[in-house]
Amino acid sequence: MQLPKLPVGDAVEVLVYWIEQYFGWLLDAISGGLGFLIGGFQSILIAIPAPILIVLVSVLVWFVTRRDIKLAGLTALGLLLIWDLQLWSLAMLTLALVLVSTIVALAISIPLGIAAAGSDTLNAALRPILDFMQTMPSFVYLIPAVIFFGIGNVPGTIATVVFAIPPALRLTNLGIRQVPTELIEVADAFGSTPRQKLFKVQLPVALPTIMAGVNQCIMLALSMVVIASMIGARGLGYQVLVGIQRVDIGGGFEAGLAIVIIAIILDRITQNLVPQHNERS
Amino acid sequence: MKLEGSVIFEEIPIEYTRSLQPIISVRDLTKVFGQDPEKALELHRRGRSKQEIYEETGSTLALDDVSFDVIPGETFVLMGLSGSGKSTLLRCINRIIDPTEGEILLDGEDIVGMGQEELRTTRRRKLGMIFQGFALLPHKTVLDNVAFGLEIQGVPAEERHAKAEEVLQMVGLGGYGGSMPGELSGGMKQRVGLARALTSDPDILLMDEAFSALDPLIRRDMQDELLDLQQRLGKTIIFVTHDLDEALKLGDRIALMKDGAIVQIGTPEEILTNPENAYVEKFVADVDLTRVLTASEVMRRPEPVAQCTAGPRVALHLMEEHDIPGIFVITRQRILQGRVTLDAAAEAVKKGKQLADILITDVPAVAPDASLSDIISLIVESPYPVAVVDDTGRLRGVISRGAILGALARKGEDINATA
Ligand SMILES: Nc1ncnc2c1ncn2[C@@H]1O[C@H](COP(=O)(O)OP(=O)(O)OP(=O)(O)O)[C@@H](O)[C@H]1O
Ligand SMILES: [Mg+2]
Numbered sequence: 147m148q149l150p151k152l153p154v155g156d157a158v159e160v161l162v163y164w165i166e167q168y169f170g171w172l173l174d175a176i177s178g179g180l181g182f183l184i185g186g187f188q189s190i191l192i193a194i195p196a197p198i199l200i201v202l203v204s205v206l207v208w209f210v211t212r213r214d215i216k217l218a219g220l221t222a223l224g225l226l227l228i229w230d231l232q233l234w235s236l237a238m239l240t241l242a243l244v245l246v247s248t249i250v251a252l253a254i255s256i257p258l259g260i261a262a263a264g265s266d267t268l269n270a271a272l273r274p275i276l277d278f279m280q281t282m283p284s285f286v287y288l289i290p291a292v293i294f295f296g297i298g299n300v301p302g303t304i305a306t307v308v309f310a311i312p313p314a315l316r317l318t319n320l321g322i323r324q325v326p327t328e329l330i331e332v333a334d335a336f337g338s339t340p341r342q343k344l345f346k347v348q349l350p351v352a353l354p355t356i357m358a359g360v361n362q363c364i365m366l367a368l369s370m371v372v373i374a375s376m377i378g379a380r381g382l383g384y385q386v387l388v389g390i391q392r393v394d395i396g397g398g399f400e401a402g403l404a405i406v407i408i409a410i411i412l413d414r415i416t417q418n419l420v421p422q423h424n425e426r427s
Numbered sequence: 428m429k430l431e432g433s434v435i436f437e438e439i440p441i442e443y444t445r446s447l448q449p450i451i452s453v454r455d456l457t458k459v460f461g462q463d464p465e466k467a468l469e470l471h472r473r474g475r476s477k478q479e480i481y482e483e484t485g486s487t488l489a490l491d492d493v494s495f496d497v498i499p500g501e502t503f504v505l506m507g508l509s510g511s512g513k514s515t516l517l518r519c520i521n522r523i524i525d526p527t528e529g530e531i532l533l534d535g536e537d538i539v540g541m542g543q544e545e546l547r548t549t550r551r552r553k554l555g556m557i558f559q560g561f562a563l564l565p566h567k568t569v570l571d572n573v574a575f576g577l578e579i580q581g582v583p584a585e586e587r588h589a590k591a592e593e594v595l596q597m598v599g600l601g602g603y604g605g606s607m608p609g610e611l612s613g614g615m616k617q618r619v620g621l622a623r624a625l626t627s628d629p630d631i632l633l634m635d636e637a638f639s640a641l642d643p644l645i646r647r648d649m650q651d652e653l654l655d656l657q658q659r660l661g662k663t664i665i666f667v668t669h670d671l672d673e674a675l676k677l678g679d680r681i682a683l684m685k686d687g688a689i690v691q692i693g694t695p696e697e698i699l700t701n702p703e704n705a706y707v708e709k710f711v712a713d714v715d716l717t718r719v720l721t722a723s724e725v726m727r728r729p730e731p732v733a734q735c736t737a738g739p740r741v742a743l744h745l746m747e748e749h750d751i752p753g754i755f756v757i758t759r760q761r762i763l764q765g766r767v768t769l770d771a772a773a774e775a776v777k778k779g780k781q782l783a784d785i786l787i788t789d790v791p792a793v794a795p796d797a798s799l800s801d802i803i804s805l806i807v808e809s810p811y812p813v814a815v816v817d818d819t820g821r822l823r824g825v826i827s828r829g830a831i832l833g834a835l836a837r838k839g840e841d842i843n844a845t846a
Contacts, residue, residue, distance in 0.1 A: 328558045329562055335523060335556035337550035
């Protein structure tokens with residue numbers, strides 16, 4: 147005996163049709179905007195000659211790690227390797243996807259995190275959503291992205307944005323909530339407006355935690371940009387995918403190595419962006 | 428014989444400030460933490476205890492109908508065991524905690540009814556706060572921490588830094604403006620906390636266990652520093668502590684709290700010598716009185732005294748009248764000159780000598796703020812009362828052996844009564 151199959155798939159198709167009917171303009175606008183951003187970042191990164199960018203990034207690493215010359219040197223070597231393997235333009239596309247996804251994800255998650263820290267109701271409403279988002283396997287995010295935006299870089303970015311939002315939102319919320327009560331009392335006792343309290347006390351004190359969220363956001367974005375190659379996002383991830391499909395172990399490995407190098411550099415930079423206040427006082 | 432003008436009776440002006448308008452006036456202040464304050468208050472009116480109210484409603488009656496006045500320039504200490512409501516009361520004064528009922532008048536204005544804008548202005552102008560955990564902003568330099576109040580008020584950077592530097596100098600931290608708070612020791616941090624509160628020049632300083640996190644030596648330094656600042660700046664201070672020694676040292680008056688209510692308000696001496704109930708008695712039981720009482724608290728009025736312009740005959744008469752073996756001699760400005768004995772005065776009258784001829788100038792004298800433990804041996808060994816002389820040389824009072832014994836005996840009885 148067989149159970150009658152419920153028409154779930156049909157229902158979804160109707161829903162999607164309905165959404166496209168009424169919100170198609172919105173989807174188009176999002177798609178257009180993201181496409182423009184990705185293209186823009188990509189062209190800028192490509193336009194800078196590789197040697198110059200390598201020097202710039204190495205100097206940046208040297209600077210934010212407070213003159214860690216070893217790390218700066220390794221950064222330069224890693225980037226040189228990517229250039230040498232002729233993966234430079236693919237790497238720049240991946241970087242552009244990561245940057246755009248991160249910027250959009252942070253533009254959503256940080257304000258929402260601040261709002262959630264200020265409102266227990268919003269916090270309670272967001273929590274189950276965030277839990278749900280974080281328990282889902284990452285490639286599940288690809289499905290709605292494909293449904294609404296087809297395949298390519300834009301749906302890849304959308305899936306990445308959604309995937310990268312939760313940690314930054316949570317950590318922003320947490321960081322602000324963890325600001326010691328006495329410091330909040332300082333802001334109040336000296337007559338701050340709510341705005342002054344946020345910008346002069348809460349955000350700066352929470353900054354190390356928020357930056358940990360930014361760091362996670364970037365790392366998740368990178369991992370998702372790679373996975374998003376399954377729905378046609380280009381760049382290093384796609385190269386890995388092609389390597390797997392064609393059993394081109396060498397090519398896949400080279401692209402994978404480039405991803406790891408970029409991951410490490412991004413991680414070092416964002417980890418060191420904010421000096422940790424070594425002591426709460 | 429008429430002795431007008433030769434004998435000075437002067438009240439020591441402890442009480443003169445009482446006639447001033449209060450700067451802070453707390454009336455029937457009640458605070459309930461919890462969902463349903465009305466229900467808790469209703470139970471309270473029916474005579475339930477704080478504990479019973481908590482068990483029944485889950486609400487905490489943190490302040491229970493508190494009323495008191497604070498006079499400008501006074502250091503008013505709130506003391507009590509943990510959970511007695513000291514911090515809550517202090518935080519109601521700048522409305523970091525909103526009271527459930529009652530009013531708090533600052534210079535006659537009710538802060539409880541103020542709107543947000545007005546409240547901010549009042550906090551900026553009138554109220555400074557100093558915290559137990561120092562609460563310095565970790566991302567700002569010491570100078571920017573000290574300038575924080577002015578920054579909030581929108582004072583331009585240059586001006587507020589100049590002012591902050593000045594206040595840093597005052598608390599002995601000139602040159603530390605560029606340090607980060609994390610680099611300072613506890614005592615230094617709290618000086619920064621003090622400086623931060625002083626920079627916007629508020630009339631009132633609220634201090635919640637401000638020195639409790641410091642180790643004892645630093646703590647004593649800070650207490651002295653505060654007394655010194657208080658002398659120079661004349662701020663009104665509300666000081667929360669659960670340390671009786673600290674309360675006695677700093678407080679002009681002390682309010683003892685228990686379960687959210689004030690049990691007794693009085694000068695340190697009143698609290699020590701006339702504890703109003705067993706709770707207060709227990710609180711003061713283990714204070715070593717000789718350490719706590721100062722000369723000015725056990726001295727009695729210096730009477731009679733002889734003016735140095737008067738003759739030996741006047742002095743003799745006074746001594747005979749009061750049946751005392753000696754008398755202190757002072758100038759019109761009450762500057763202590765010395766002492767003459769009954770025998771010497773009688774001799775001088777016979778031989779027609781002047782008072783100056785028989786004056787013993789080498790008399791032991793102590794400062795009004797000397798603690799009893801430091802001067803007790805001097806007093807006990809001295810054959811006649813010891814003079815209490817302030818730093819301008821004026822005679823403020825005298826201490827006899829009997830006075831000390833009296834003070835200690837009163838204390839002893841109290842301990843026995845409690846035990
Ligand atoms: N935010 C709050 N929510 C609920 N109850 C509170 C809150 N703050 C204080 N209380 C309760 O109010 C009562 C008074 O607390 P308060 O902090 O004023 O005491 P305290 O005298 O300052 O004690 P301590 O010496 O421990 O600082 C306590 O029973 C406490 O549990
Ligand atoms: Mg407290």
